Amino acid sequence: MAAADWASRFRPNLARRKVWGRIWFALFMLAIVVGLAGLVILVMRVLYQGAPWLSFHFLTDYPSRFPEQAGMRSAIFGSIWIIGLTGAFTVPVGVGAAVYLEEYAPKNWLTRIIEVNISNLAGVPSIVYGLLGLAVFVQLLAMGRSVLAGALTMSLLVLPVVIIASREAIRSVPSSHREAAYGLGATKFQVVKEIVVPQSIPGIMTGTILALSRAVGEAAPMIAISALVFLTFVPTDPLDKFTVMPIQIFNWVSRPQEGFRGIAAAGIIVLLVVLLTMNAVAVYIRNRTQRRSEE
Amino acid sequence: MLRGGSWDREPSHGASLLRSGRSAPTRGAATGRVVHLIFFLCALVSIITTVGIVLSLLIESLGFFREVSVWEFLTGTRWSPILRPRSYGVLPLVSGTLLVAFLALAVAVPCGLGIAIYLSEYAPDRVRRTLKPILEVLAGVPTVVYGYFALTFVTPQLQNIPLPMFRDLLVFNALSAGIVMGVMIIPMVSSLSEDAMVAVPRSLRQAAYALGATRIEVALRVVVPAAVSGIVASFILAFSRAIGETMLVTIAAGATPRLTLNPLESIQTMTAYIVQLALGEAPHGSLEFQTIFAVGLLLFMLTLLMNVLGHLVVRRVREEY
Numbered sequence: 001m002a003a004a005d006w007a008s009r010f011r012p013n014l015a016r017r018k019v020w021g022r023i024w025f026a027l028f029m030l031a032i033v034v035g036l037a038g039l040v041i042l043v044m045r046v047l048y049q050g051a052p053w054l055s056f057h058f059l060t061d062y063p064s065r066f067p068e069q070a071g072m073r074s075a076i077f078g079s080i081w082i083i084g085l086t087g088a089f090t091v092p093v094g095v096g097a098a099v100y101l102e103e104y105a106p107k108n109w110l111t112r113i114i115e116v117n118i119s120n121l122a123g124v125p126s127i128v129y130g131l132l133g134l135a136v137f138v139q140l141l142a143m144g145r146s147v148l149a150g151a152l153t154m155s156l157l158v159l160p161v162v163i164i165a166s167r168e169a170i171r172s173v174p175s176s177h178r179e180a181a182y183g184l185g186a187t188k189f190q191v192v193k194e195i196v197v198p199q200s201i202p203g204i205m206t207g208t209i210l211a212l213s214r215a216v217g218e219a220a221p222m223i224a225i226s227a228l229v230f231l232t233f234v235p236t237d238p239l240d241k242f243t244v245m246p247i248q249i250f251n252w253v254s255r256p257q258e259g260f261r262g263i264a265a266a267g268i269i270v271l272l273v274v275l276l277t278m279n280a281v282a283v284y285i286r287n288r289t290q291r292r293s294e295e
Numbered sequence: 296m297l298r299g300g301s302w303d304r305e306p307s308h309g310a311s312l313l314r315s316g317r318s319a320p321t322r323g324a325a326t327g328r329v330v331h332l333i334f335f336l337c338a339l340v341s342i343i344t345t346v347g348i349v350l351s352l353l354i355e356s357l358g359f360f361r362e363v364s365v366w367e368f369l370t371g372t373r374w375s376p377i378l379r380p381r382s383y384g385v386l387p388l389v390s391g392t393l394l395v396a397f398l399a400l401a402v403a404v405p406c407g408l409g410i411a412i413y414l415s416e417y418a419p420d421r422v423r424r425t426l427k428p429i430l431e432v433l434a435g436v437p438t439v440v441y442g443y444f445a446l447t448f449v450t451p452q453l454q455n456i457p458l459p460m461f462r463d464l465l466v467f468n469a470l471s472a473g474i475v476m477g478v479m480i481i482p483m484v485s486s487l488s489e490d491a492m493v494a495v496p497r498s499l500r501q502a503a504y505a506l507g508a509t510r511i512e513v514a515l516r517v518v519v520p521a522a523v524s525g526i527v528a529s530f531i532l533a534f535s536r537a538i539g540e541t542m543l544v545t546i547a548a549g550a551t552p553r554l555t556l557n558p559l560e561s562i563q564t565m566t567a568y569i570v571q572l573a574l575g576e577a578p579h580g581s582l583e584f585q586t587i588f589a590v591g592l593l594l595f596m597l598t599l600l601m602n603v604l605g606h607l608v609v610r611r612v613r614e615e616y
Contacts, residue, residue: 012507021511028417031409034402035430035485038478042436042444049447096337104334118341123532123602124595125539127566128348130573131591135351139579156344163341189330217437220541220566224573246439246542253443253546261447268440275435 046272050265058266062232063248067259072267075248077234078147079274082222082244083212085151086158091208093155094162098204099192101163102170122160129157130224138225148238150225157221158211165207169200202289206282213278217271219246245271352595355588362582368589374552374568376586377575383586385593387552391562392594395473395544396537398558402477403533407484408526414485415492416514427486434482442546445475450547460559467549470558476543483533491525492518528608535601539594541566565594 061071133153252264371384449471549561577583
C-alpha cells in the first residue's frame with residue numbers, strides 16, 4: 001500500500017534533468033572559453049601593438065626619451081647577468097638541499113620543519129623577497145643596488161622551486177640502482193655522486209630552467225633592489241647597477257605617450273620569446289629523457 | 296637494461312668504487328661526514344631565508360612602530376606617509392588589496408571550478424592532456440604583461456560599455472586589475488580543485504549512477520561535495536596569491552590609497568605602495584622608508600596565514616580517504 005503510494009510519487013523526469021545537464025555543460029565550456037580567450041586576446045593584442053616597433057636596433061640600443069630611438073640593450077644584458085648568477089647560486093644549493101632531504105635526512109622534527117618551511121617559502125609574495133634583499137644584501141652587507149644583490153635575492157626566491165623539482169627528480173631514481181651500488185661496496189657519498197645525481201640531471205635541469213624562466217619575468221623584487229628604470233650602460237661587474245627586462249617594460253607602460261605603449265608591447269614580445277624558448281628547452285629535455293627511459 | 300646515461304660506463308664505475316673503497320675506508324668515512332654536513336647546510340639555507348625575512352621585516356618596522364603606534368597603523372583610515380599632513384592608517388591599502396583580490400576571486404572561482412569539473416568529470420584523456428598545459432600558460436605569463444593588458448586593453452573596453460556607471464571610469468581602476476588578475480589565477484583554482492576531484496573514489500560515483508543520477512548530478516552533488524576541502528583550499532591559496540600580486544596592480548589599479556569598496560575607483564594596494572616608495576627618493580633609515588617594511592610585514596603575515604590555512608584544509612581532505 002505505502003510502497004505503491006511512493007512509486008506513484010516517483011517521477012524520474014529524466015528529460016528535464018538532462019536539459020539541466022546540458023545547461024551546466026555549456027557553462028563549463030564557457031569557463032574554458034573565458035580562460036582561452038583571455039590568453040589569445042592577450043597575445044594578439046601584444047603582437048598587434050608591438051610588432052611595428054620591433055627592429056634590430058630595438059635590441060641593441062639603450063633606452064631613450066624618444067620612443068623611436070628607445071631600445072632594451074641594458075635591460076637584456078641586466079637580465080642575462082641576473083639569470084646567469086641566479087643559476088650559479090641556486091643549482092648547487094638547491095640540489096644539495098634536495099639530496100639532503102631525499103638521501104640523508106633522518107625522520108625527525110628538524111626535517112619536518114625544513115620541509116614545511118620550503119613549501120611555505122614558495123607561497124611568500126615576491127615583493128617580500130625584494131624587501132629582504134633590500135634590508136640584507138643592499139644595506140646590511142653593503143652590496144649596494146648591484147647585480148650581485150639582485151641575483152642573490154632572486155636566488156632565494158627561486159630556491160624553493162628548484163629544491164622541489166630536484167627532489168622529484170631524485171625520487172624517480174629507482175632504489176634498485178642505489179642498492180646495486182651499495183652492493184658493490186660504495187659509500188653513501190659515492191652512491192649520491194655516481195648514481196643518484198647523474199641520473200636526476202635531466203629532471204633537475206628541467207626544473208631549474210622553469211624556475212629561471214619565472215625569474216626572468218619577475219619584476220617586483222628587482223624594483224625593490226635596483227630602483228632604476230633608466231640605465232644607459234651595460235653592467236660589466238657584479239657590483240654594477242642594473243635593470244632587467246620586466247622593469248624596463250614597466251617603465252614604458254607607465255609613460256603616458258602613445259609611442260611608449262608600442263615600445264612596451266615590443267619589449268613584451270622579446271620577453272615572451274625568451275620565456276617561450278626557455279620553456280621549449282625544458283620540455284625538450286624532459287621528453288628526450290622520457291623517451292630514452294622507455295626504450 | 297637501460298641504455299645511455301651513466302650506465303654506459305658501468306664497469307669502470309664498479310671498478311673505481313671497489314678501488315677507493317678498499318684503499319682508504321677511514322678517509323672515505325671522514326669525507327662522508329663532511330659531505331653530509333655540506334648537504335645539511337644547503338637545506339638549512341631555506342630556514343635561514345625565513346628567519347632573514349622575519350627578522351629584516353621586524354627590525355626595520357620596529358623603527359616605524361617607535362614613531363607610530365601599532366593601533367594607529369592598523370585602525371587609521373587615512374594613508375598619507377609622504378604628503379603633509381602625514382597620516383599612517385594602513386586600512387586604505389588593506390581595503391584596496393582586498394577589493395582587487397575579491398574581484399579576482401569573482402572571476403577565477405566560477406571559471407576555475409567549471410574548468411576543473413569539466414576536466415575531471417567530462418573530458419576525454421586526450422583533451423585533458425592538451426587543455427591543461429595551455430591553461431597553465433596563463434599562470435606563467437609575467438605579471439607586467441597582465442598589467443599592460445589591463446591598462447591598455449581591458450580598461451578602454453570597460454569604458455566603452457554603454458552604461459552610465461562606466462562612462463566616467465578612470466584610467467586606473469580596481470575593476471580591470473581585478474578582472475585580469477582573475478584570469479591570471481584561473482589555473483591555480485582549476486588545477487588544485489581538479490586534483491581534489493580526481494582523488495574522490497570511483498565507488499562514490501558508481502553508487503550515484505546506480506541510483507539513477509545523471510552525469511551532472513554525480514558531478515555537482517557527489518564529487519564536488521566530497522572534494523570540498525580541496526576546492527576551498529584552492530580558493531584560499533588563489534586568494535593569497537592575489538593579495539601578494541604586485542606589478543599588475545601597480546600598473547593598472549592606481550596609486551591613490553582610498554578606503555572604498557567601489558571597484559570603479561582608483562585605489563592602491565599594499566604591494567603597489569611598496570613599489571611606489573621603492574622607486575622614490577626616500578633616504579634609507581627615514582620614516583617613509585621604514586613604512587614599506589611595516590606594510591611588508593603585514594602583507595607577509597596575511598599571506599602566511601592564508602597559506603597555512605590552505606595547507607591545513609588540504610591535509611584534512613587527505614585524511615578522509
